[in-house]
Amino acid sequence: MPLTENDQQKQQASKSGNGKKKTLVALRNAITYFTDARSSAKYRGNLNLHLALENIEQSSRSSGLTPPHILKLVKSITTGKWTEIVSSRLIRSLIPAAHVPHNAVVFAVSSLSAKNISDNMKCLFVRWMVLIYEYVDNKDTLHSLYGILFLFLDSDILCVHICRLLYLMTQRGDVKQYRVRKLLDIQSKVGVQPHIMALLSVYKLYSPNMVTVSSRIGNQSYFKQSDQKWAQIIHLVQEKNKRLNEDEDEAEDANEPSSRALDVHQPRKRRKLDVIPVLETIDRNERVPQSVKSLRKRMVPLEQIENFKQLLQNIDVVVLPNRIASILQSPHLYHVLTLFPDKTIAPRLSYWIHVSLYREIIAYPKSGENPKATALLQVITDFTDHLQESIPVCEWFLNQYLHTWNGLDYRIHILNLITRMPICSFEKMNDLLLEPLRKLYFCSGVYFKCLLLWCFTELLRNLMSVEVPRHRRAVAKQQETNIAESTILLNDTIFGQQTEQISTDNTIVEFINFVDNICVVGLQVEKNNALLMSYVLDFFHVTSGLYSRHGFKFLQLPSSPIVKRALYGNSAVFVSKINELLCRYSDEVNLMKESQAEYVDILKEKIPIMNNYVLCVCNALWQSKAFKNAKFQSTLSAIETYLPSSRRANASFSVLLHPALQMFVKKQQELNQTHSTPRTRELAILNSLKSHDLDGIYTFATTFVGRYARK
Amino acid sequence: MASAVTPFRTPGTTPWPSRRHMPYTKTPTSRRLTCKTHRRFPRLRNERLQVSRIKELVDKTWKVYKATPFFNFSYKSEGLKRYSRHLSAHLEAESSKNIVDVEGELGEHGTFEIMNGVALSESDVEAVEITVKTKKQNGNEDGKVVLIGVLCSVEIAEECVIKNKQFTNLPVFLVKGNVAVTRHVINFLQAQFDSNIIAMHFPPMELAWMIAMWTGFIPDAEESNVATSRNIPLELVYRVPEEIEGLRTITMTIRAQDAKKMWKCVHNADSEEFTNEEMNSFIHGIEQHFYYHFKIKLAAMSLHTIRCSIASVDTDGRLKILSNTSVHEVLRHVTQLIVDSMPPSICVS
Numbered sequence A: 001m002p003l004t005e006n007d008q009q010k011q012q013a014s015k016s017g018n019g020k021k022k023t024l025v026a027l028r029n030a031i032t033y034f035t036d037a038r039s040s041a042k043y044r045g046n047l048n049l050h051l052a053l054e055n056i057e058q059s060s061r062s063s064g065l066t067p068p069h070i071l072k073l074v075k076s077i078t079t080g081k082w083t084e085i086v087s088s089r090l091i092r093s094l095i096p097a098a099h100v101p102h103n104a105v106v107f108a109v110s111s112l113s114a115k116n117i118s119d120n121m122k123c124l125f126v127r128w129m130v131l132i133y134e135y136v137d138n139k140d141t142l143h144s145l146y147g148i149l150f151l152f153l154d155s156d157i158l159c160v161h162i163c164r165l166l167y168l169m170t171q172r173g174d175v176k177q178y179r180v181r182k183l184l185d186i187q188s189k190v191g192v193q194p195h196i197m198a199l200l201s202v203y204k205l206y207s208p209n210m211v212t213v214s215s216r217i218g219n220q221s222y223f224k225q226s227d228q229k230w231a232q233i234i235h236l237v238q239e240k241n242k243r244l245n246e247d248e249d250e251a252e253d254a255n256e257p258s259s260r261a262l263d264v265h266q267p268r269k270r271r272k273l274d275v276i277p278v279l280e281t282i283d284r285n286e287r288v289p290q291s292v293k294s295l296r297k298r299m300v301p302l303e304q305i306e307n308f309k310q311l312l313q314n315i316d317v318v319v320l321p322n323r324i325a326s327i328l329q330s331p332h333l334y335h336v337l338t339l340f341p342d343k344t345i346a347p348r349l350s351y352w353i354h355v356s357l358y359r360e361i362i363a364y365p366k367s368g369e370n371p372k373a374t375a376l377l378q379v380i381t382d383f384t385d386h387l388q389e390s391i392p393v394c395e396w397f398l399n400q401y402l403h404t405w406n407g408l409d410y411r412i413h414i415l416n417l418i419t420r421m422p423i424c425s426f427e428k429m430n431d432l433l434l435e436p437l438r439k440l441y442f443c444s445g446v447y448f449k450c451l452l453l454w455c456f457t458e459l460l461r462n463l464m465s466v467e468v469p470r471h472r473r474a475v476a477k478q479q480e481t482n483i484a485e486s487t488i489l490l491n492d493t494i495f496g497q498q499t500e501q502i503s504t505d506n507t508i509v510e511f512i513n514f515v516d517n518i519c520v521v522g523l524q525v526e527k528n529n530a531l532l533m534s535y536v537l538d539f540f541h542v543t544s545g546l547y548s549r550h551g552f553k554f555l556q557l558p559s560s561p562i563v564k565r566a567l568y569g570n571s572a573v574f575v576s577k578i579n580e581l582l583c584r585y586s587d588e589v590n591l592m593k594e595s596q597a598e599y600v601d602i603l604k605e606k607i608p609i610m611n612n613y614v615l616c617v618c619n620a621l622w623q624s625k626a627f628k629n630a631k632f633q634s635t636l637s638a639i640e641t642y643l644p645s646s647r648r649a650n651a652s653f654s655v656l657l658h659p660a661l662q663m664f665v666k667k668q669q670e671l672n673q674t675h676s677t678p679r680t681r682e683l684a685i686l687n688s689l690k691s692h693d694l695d696g697i698y699t700f701a702t703t704f705v706g707r708y709a710r711k
Numbered sequence B: 001m002a003s004a005v006t007p008f009r010t011p012g013t014t015p016w017p018s019r020r021h022m023p024y025t026k027t028p029t030s031r032r033l034t035c036k037t038h039r040r041f042p043r044l045r046n047e048r049l050q051v052s053r054i055k056e057l058v059d060k061t062w063k064v065y066k067a068t069p070f071f072n073f074s075y076k077s078e079g080l081k082r083y084s085r086h087l088s089a090h091l092e093a094e095s096s097k098n099i100v101d102v103e104g105e106l107g108e109h110g111t112f113e114i115m116n117g118v119a120l121s122e123s124d125v126e127a128v129e130i131t132v133k134t135k136k137q138n139g140n141e142d143g144k145v146v147l148i149g150v151l152c153s154v155e156i157a158e159e160c161v162i163k164n165k166q167f168t169n170l171p172v173f174l175v176k177g178n179v180a181v182t183r184h185v186i187n188f189l190q191a192q193f194d195s196n197i198i199a200m201h202f203p204p205m206e207l208a209w210m211i212a213m214w215t216g217f218i219p220d221a222e223e224s225n226v227a228t229s230r231n232i233p234l235e236l237v238y239r240v241p242e243e244i245e246g247l248r249t250i251t252m253t254i255r256a257q258d259a260k261k262m263w264k265c266v267h268n269a270d271s272e273e274f275t276n277e278e279m280n281s282f283i284h285g286i287e288q289h290f291y292y293h294f295k296i297k298l299a300a301m302s303l304h305t306i307r308c309s310i311a312s313v314d315t316d317g318r319l320k321i322l323s324n325t326s327v328h329e330v331l332r333h334v335t336q337l338i339v340d341s342m343p344p345s346i347c348v349s
Helices: A005-035 A047-063 A067-078 A084-092 A102-111 A119-135 A139-143 A146-154 A159-169 A177-190 A194-206 A228-248 A268-273 A290-296 A308-313 A324-329 A331-339 A345-362 A371-387 A392-404 A411-418 A426-442 A446-481 A504-525 A530-543 A546-550 A560-567 A572-595 A597-622 A630-642 A659-671 A678-691 A695-704 B036-040 B042-051 B053-057 B077-096 B179-193 B204-217 B256-266 B276-294 B327-341
Strands: A487-489 A498-500 B030-032 B061-067 B108-115 B127-134 B145-152 B172-177 B197-199 B234-239 B249-254 B273-275 B302-307 B311-314 B318-321
Touching: A005 A047, A005 A067, A047 A084, A047 A228, A067 A084, A067 A102, A084 A119, A102 A119, A102 A139, A119 A159, A119 A228, A146 A159, A146 A177, A159 A194, A177 A194, A308 A331, A324 A331, A324 A345, A331 A371, A345 A371, A345 A392, A345 B197, A371 A411, A392 A411, A392 A426, A411 A446, A426 A446, A426 A504, A446 A504, A446 A530, A446 A546, A504 A530, A504 A560, A530 A560, A530 A572, A546 A572, A560 A572, A560 A597, A572 A597, A572 A659, A572 A695, A597 A695, A659 A678, A678 A695, B030 B327, B053 B327, B061 B179, B061 B327, B077 B108, B077 B127, B077 B179, B108 B145, B127 B179, B145 B179, B172 B179, B172 B327, B179 B197, B204 B234, B204 B256, B204 B273, B204 B276, B204 B302, B204 B311, B204 B327, B249 B256, B249 B276, B256 B276, B273 B276, B318 B327
Parallel strands: none
Antiparallel strands: A487 A498, B030 B273, B061 B172, B061 B197, B061 B318, B108 B127, B127 B145, B145 B172, B234 B249, B234 B302, B302 B311, B311 B318
8 A cells, every 4th residue: 555645754753763862872871981991992994983983973074063972071081081083083073063061161261271172172171162252151160261361372283273262262350450561561571472462452442551561463363273163163153053952942042133123333344444433422412410420321322222122112311323334324314314303313314425425436536336326325215115204415416427427336225216216397307307307308318218218107106106196285384373474494303404385286187298208209219119118117106196195286198199199009018008008097087076166177178188088099099080080091092992892991900900919819710609799709819918917008998989888 | 620529428538527527517607707896885995894803815825615504513612612622622532643653742622703893794793713733842832833714705795595404505616735634634624514525626617717707806007006916926837738748838928017908908997897708808818919929829728727816716726815814706707606516496495
């Protein structure tokens, strides 16, 4: 009887379980070999020893050793019973599964002064301690050995590694005058050595008054990277075990924020390349009366905060850093900024942004992009995203920069910033923003045209959903307080922008017209490029929701070249999209009609255009009268004379014959020959299009074409 | 002749090598020549010159930096003392970096002082002088001066005055000193007062403005007595495009009195403003003259340095004031330029 899948799995599981048990038993046996006083220490020809050693090495490398095992092995090594090769292999396999028991380390330290252990082993022990220092479970016990370890500095062999260990262990209380003197003594004996400098530099960090020697050795690092492989193995084992543990108690950890939520403490090298200043808080007023001091004690400088949780707990007592711009280092710190009522923050930040942009972009002496500037622009974009408002200094910068922009440097960042521009009068917008972009649009390739259209779409979306409502609120507030001023202060912004009294509707209308115009010309120049058409239709998709989604009291239709280029083009996607777009517009009109009479004027103007478009689509797709319009009579007769075969030119854009839809039509006809009447064929094609996600045509048909109208 | 315009830009190329020399702000149609305050109180002017330490600014080659307003700067003497102490500590910390085994002998100490007489109008705040000296070597003699920096603002435009008392606007930062120390001092100021200090570059257009305006301050031949005025001719150094080999710069020198004569023909004597047209015709006149003799069009090259008996300036932002009497005018113009390059409406309520 064949095994079912379930059975197989069970068997495998039991096998692996058995395997685990087996290895555990083997490991225990191997360790007992080393702890047992009776076992032989002979290295050559001792099969048991070799097997035990290999076993320990294997299992420690794969999953690490438990604390009791480590303790047992260390004890065994320190007896000095084993030969050097065996001991060194054992020490190298002392890889902790999770942590190292502190008494194992104490044993190891005690071995340093033992006579029966060779210097090489001692050295290896210290190296091991350096590597596992961070995994020791009780560091205090280890730390109490600081004085003893310090004595081993005299040993020439151990000195380097002891220095490194002490470098890790040193605390403020350990810095003593006699120790400094001792170190200087050694230094005078052996010359300036990086490891001693390292220790001195730590001492200097804790008490600069005791160490007058400068502890810099240039860019060189203090310690050579030794034992990298060993460290890597230890690290890998730790990671692996941690992952296993995490899987087990994932639910518990879910609520813990990561310890480095605020990534503000960066390595020095990265800081050097960074544009954003380092976070530091210097006490501005040194002499403060005692009473004030006690109050201030509770204040927490930002650099002491390590994670988001702490930030939340201390949000009311946080002290702002000296350079306000350093807050831009971490997105979590943005919150600090928005919560502080201090009015000086915005100008300080503005000055910094202005100068940084100038320095990194305009004053950058080489041509091409500056990596720092890219980083800076990214930060500014993120920051504006967080604030949901544009920064006036950035606008000012953009207005200047765009006039000389080549459309290439920092392209995506610049476009991103443009999408976040605030609303202003169209004249201003045209002069400062649209004119330079228009120039670039017409002298660049199709890809840049598409990018620019995407940018305009996003800009329009932002204007409609964020900027205009903000402007409206500000106007309403001003009307409440009855202040008749030409400028409006936008209250709910950090940067407290002022704008002039403008008709936002006018700006939006003009802006859409502008984009419409460049779209028409762009499509002409690029010969109906599919990518460009897609972006054009996306833009109008956004404009079609002006009234229903954003409460604007007007309607902006795409101009007729765009509609016709999409309709008579040879891509089914665009035919479908334009159909869908017209349906959306018709919904919009219906909504406006229903709601109030105040839109009569707008509707009077727009409905004929709208009807014209709908008629156009109906004639072409459904009525086989594509050239019915008097305008096209001459074209029609021309076609018919030159191409006698196309006698049915009028029907050439009907659903059954439209070049863009041919693919679907043919397929459909092959599939079922049964549809004899054109009506049933049409219906079948409609369903086929719908199944290909081209439901624009279907929706249009059910909305406007009588015979398919939804009942 | 212009080459045919290609419809698409080739990636990675720009028609200009660097943006930093481009005039990024709109040049005004006219600029003020003299200081308002001097016009209003002409008698005070000489007194002021006698008393003030303004002479110390003359005959030194300064590097011009622009500084954004200082946050929480205090003019009280204890404040200045504290800054001096902090600056010294900062310099000591910085100088002990990179040098092994030096026991604090190279330490420098800095002082902050108010420099009287540089500020002119009511909108200006007093200038601040920063001096960095090496520590006294043998007790008696003073240390060597490593750096002098002057933060000042001269007749800053009314609309640029920041009303918030927490900000102190000293846009012009003149520095003369060691490069490393300059960097440390700038870092210190940036960290201490949350200001941002960057090197100022003068575009060729601005240099043309300066030379055209300042020619007017050159004393006339009959006025000048030998003692006060030095006979420094007008000098314009043009940088030749890199394609031309064997020639880096073209220097054009004009006798000061000839230039003054020409200036008088160009400028409307009644007006205190110097207009764009006047500037253009002055520079154009000089370039025409050169073309007449050498058949070289200077207008096609970029102006790099200008020098006259008032001051000498170059595009990299080096400034040397040469005339005792025109310090205020020169600094006023530099202040104006820096303020113009700042965004107009960082509003501080």
